[in-house]
Amino acid sequence: MVHRKYLDRTRYIKGWIGWGPQVPFTGELVIVTGGEERRIVVKDIRIRPSHLALLPDSRFLLVSGRTFRNETEGPWASNAVVFSPAGTPEAEFCVGDDIPALVTDVHGGIWTAYGDEGIYGGHPESGAGLAGWDTQGRTSWTPEGRLPDHPLEGCTAATENEQVWLVWYSGSGSGGTFLTRITPATGDIASYPSPVPAPDGFAVCDNRAVLTRRDHNKRSVELIRAELNGTTWAVTSRRRLRLRGRVVMHCGQGRDGSLWLRAGNTWLRIEA
Secondary structure: OEOHHHEEEOOOOOOHHHEEEOOOEEEEEEEEEOOEEEEEEEEEEOOOOOEEEEOOOOOEEEEOOOOOEOOOOOOEOOOEEEEOOOOOEEEEEOOOOOOOEEEEOOOOOEEEEOOHHHHOOOOOOHHHOEEEEOOOOOEEEOOOOOOOOOOOEEEEEEEEOOEEEEEEEEOOOOOEEEEEEEEOOOOEEEEEEOOOOOOOEEEEEOOEEEEEEEOOOEEEEEEEEEEEEOOEEEEEEEEEEEEEEEEOOOOEEEEOOEEEEEEOOEEEEEEO
16 A cells, blocks of 8 residues: 555546556555454555565565666666565566566465557567466576467466466457466466466466456456366356446456456455
């Protein structure tokens, strides 16, 4: 959470996503576990975070979705910061450019899916469309030509026990949206055609999944349930879900069978 005194609002974007912090700023991380709440003050944050993810040993990660190179084509600027349990920076590095989807696994691996400006913008790992990183900023995984098509845009991401899912779509070849499952321990990969195009929320448990497609800046989403039959995800139900607040980009967080969906100032938990 960030106090309003640190925020500035652009007149071109409606809703809460139009508010952004002016760096450097101070924020407060609130972690709720069961009925317990823990608060950590984080001072002197020097990036504008697009993603927040927890890491093992009570550490956490902030990532900006964008980065840049200096005028002399030098190194890419850092856009990821690992913080200690007390909120002190431990490491800073770059995890690519134009990141619409990011998730961390149970062992602290960082997984990213990129947008078209990142894929075609010159950053080596972004160009592959999907990537895995460790908490020192080293690349730990790349798709190495094992995807059914070349990604054009990342959609969303989720975890399921020891596995990670990255959702993306392609505009070349056969096109379409794909659900890619990665096993970090082995690097194994499996991709499935998505039962719905370009979802912005996704969670999976065994052979069941829940996906959402938002009505941008409105108080509703389309909620789709699906089951995996062999190699095919098939839709089992659809419904329009009315919410308490407006839904905008990057509102879905898939964790171990639960989809956490932000609607205005409210988090909604949807089980797969």
